[in-house]
Amino acid sequence: MKLQKPSLRTLLTATAAAATLLAVGLPTAAQTQAKYKDEYRMSLVLGIAFPWGQGGQLWADKVRERTNGRINIKLYPGTSLVQGDQTREFSAIRQGVIDMAVGSTINWSPQVKALNLFSLPFLFPDFAAVDAVTQGAPGQEIFKILDKAGVQPLAWGENGYREISNSKHAITQPADLKGLKLRVVGSPLFLDTFTALGANPTQMSWADAQPAMASKAVDGQENPLSVFQAAKLQSVGQKHVTLWGYMNDPLIFVVNKDVWASWTPEDREIVRQAAIDAGREEIAIARKGLVEAGKPLVKELEALGVTVTDLNAEQRKAFADATKAVYTKWKPQIGTNLVDMAEKAIAARK
Template sequence: MGKKRAWSLGALGLSAMLLLGACSSGGGGTGDSGGSDGADKGGDDKSYKLKMSVTVNDSSTWYQAAEKLANDMKEETDGRITIDLFPNEQLSGGDSGKGVELLAKGSTDLSFHSTIIYSILDPRLGVASAPFLFKDTEGVDKVFGGSGGEAITEILQEKGVQALGYGENGFRQITNSKHEIKSPDDLKGLKIRIPGITMYTDLYRELGADPTTMTFSEVFTSLQQGTINGQENPIDVIHSSKLNEVQDYITMWNYSYDPLVLGINKKLLDSMSEEDQALFTKLGKEAAAYQVELAREKEAQQIEELKATGMQFYEPTEAELATFTEKVQPVYDKYKDIWGEDLLKAFQDQ
C-alpha cells in the first residue's frame, strides 16, 4: 500500500476499446468544417477546430497529456485538426459535473474527466472508485486492461462519450487541518469536501465525518477560510493545487482509486472519416498512457516536496486499514445492486 505500490505502467491507459463505425451522419460539438473548398462531410480533408476541457490546472499531468494530444494531432494532420485546451473547467464555469454533461451533449468536443464525475451521468461508473477495492496499481492495470475497462467503455458509449484511453488521477488520500487520521474515530465531526457523488457521501457518513460537496474550484478558499476542515484527492491534485498551504495532515490510505477518461463526443467521432477516427484512437491511447506514466513517476517526487513544506504524512497499518474497510461495508451492501453484480465482479476479480 501507499508508497510501496508498484510503479510499472502496465496496461492502464492502453485498454480503451473503440467502436469505429460511422454510426451518425451529424457533426458534433464545435468541430465545424474549415477545410478546403468542396470537402465532403467526413472526408479526409475536413478541418476541425476542437475544444478540450481539463478539470485541473495547467501544471497537472492531465494538462500535459492533453497538450501532447493537441500537439501530436496538429503535427500528424499538418494543422488540419487543432485542439484548444481549457484548464480549470473554464468551459463549464468551474463545475466538473456540468463539464461531463457538455461533453456528452457535444457542446465540448474532448475532455479529461474522472469516472467519479461521470457517475453523475450513470451511477454504475462509480464502481471503479468503490472503497478499498484496489490494493495497488498492479490490480488496477489488470482490471482496466480487461473486462473492467471494457465495461466502463460500453457504459460511456451509451452516454454519448467515446473513451480514447484511460488515465490515472491515482489513489485518493485524505488531508485535513486538525489532526492525524488513523481510525474512523479521527474523522468524527470533520467537515470533509467530497466530489458530487452520492456513494462518497454515504461512505463518509459511515466513517462519521460531515461530507460536503462543492466544485473543486472553491476548495482552496474554503479550506483557507475554515468553511471545511479537509478534503480528499490524489497526490497530483493536492500538489498541483498547493493544498499543502492550507492543510497540515495527510493520510496515505489509498481508500479509493480515481481513473480518468480521455473522452471525445461520440457523435463527433462517428461523423469523422475512418482515417481520422483511427488517428484519434491511436493518439488518444498514447496520450492517456503518457499521463499514467507521468503520474506514477511524479508521485514519489511530489510526496517528498509536500513533506519538505512541513505537511505531515501518515501511512496506516494493515490493521488500521482493516478497521476502515469493515466500517464501510454498508456501502457495498447498498450499491451492489446499483452497480450490478457482474460489473462489480469485473472489478473485484483481480
C-alpha cells in the same frame, strides 16, 4: 458476341452527367476538409500544472502533429465550458457543447452509474489492481457502457489514489474523522462513504475548495498527492495527510459522437492512438514519486512541513470494515456483474 463501341453522343452524355454529380453531389477532398472545425474544445478539470492537464495537452499535441494540423484542439481547464460544474461535463459532451474531454470517473458517475465502480471504498489495494480493471475485461465493458451512453471512449488515464488531508490532526483510525468537515465532489457515493466514517462531507467544486480551506470553512479534502503538491495545499492549512488509498480515480479520454463521425476513418484512428499514447504517458506522470522506492513525492511533502501518515494493512482494514455497508449498498446500483468482474480481475492480478 461483338461489343459495340459507345457513340460519341453517349460518351458526351455520360461525361456531362458525371460532371453534374461532382458539382452537386460528390464531395471533393477540399469539401470534406471543410467539414472539420477550425478548433475543437477539450474540457478538463485541472490545467497543465497537474498530470491531468498534462495528459490533455499531450493528446492535443499528438493529434495536431499526426494530422498535420487538420485537427486542432484547445484546452478549457476548470470545466469552464460548463461554468465549473464538474458533474455537468458528461451531459455537455453528449449534447455537443464540448467536443472532447479527459474526464474523471467520479464526475461522470451521476450520469453513468457503472463509473461508481472506481469510487467503491477500498476496492483497489494497489496500482496493479487498477491496471487489471482498466486494461482488462472490466475496462472494455465500461467502454461499451459509455458508448451506449452517448460518447466515444478512447483511452484510460489516471488522476490517482485520493488521499485525505486536514488541518486538525493525523488520521490513523475511523474515529479520527468524526466531525471533520471535508470537501468532497458531487457524488452520492462519496457522501455515503464519509458519512459512514463519521465525517461531515460537503459537496464543493474544486474552484471553491481552496478558498474554503484557507478560510477554515472546511477542515480538509481528499485528492491525489500530485494535486496536493501542485495546488500547494499546505499553504491553505492542510498540514496532515494520510495515505489510505481508499479509491483510485481513473481518467477517460472521450470524443463527442457527432465530432467523431465527422472525421475520416484514418483521422479517427490517429486520434484514438494519440489518446492511448497520451494516456499511457499521463499515467506515468500521475504515479511519479509514488511507485519508486521510498516514495520521493512523500519526502517532498514532508520537507514542506506536512505530516504524512502511511497506513499499514491492519489500519486500512479498519477503514474498509467501517465502510463495508456502503460497498454492499452500492454494488447492485453499479451492476453486480461488473463489480464481480472487477473483483475477479483484481484477485488474479500479477
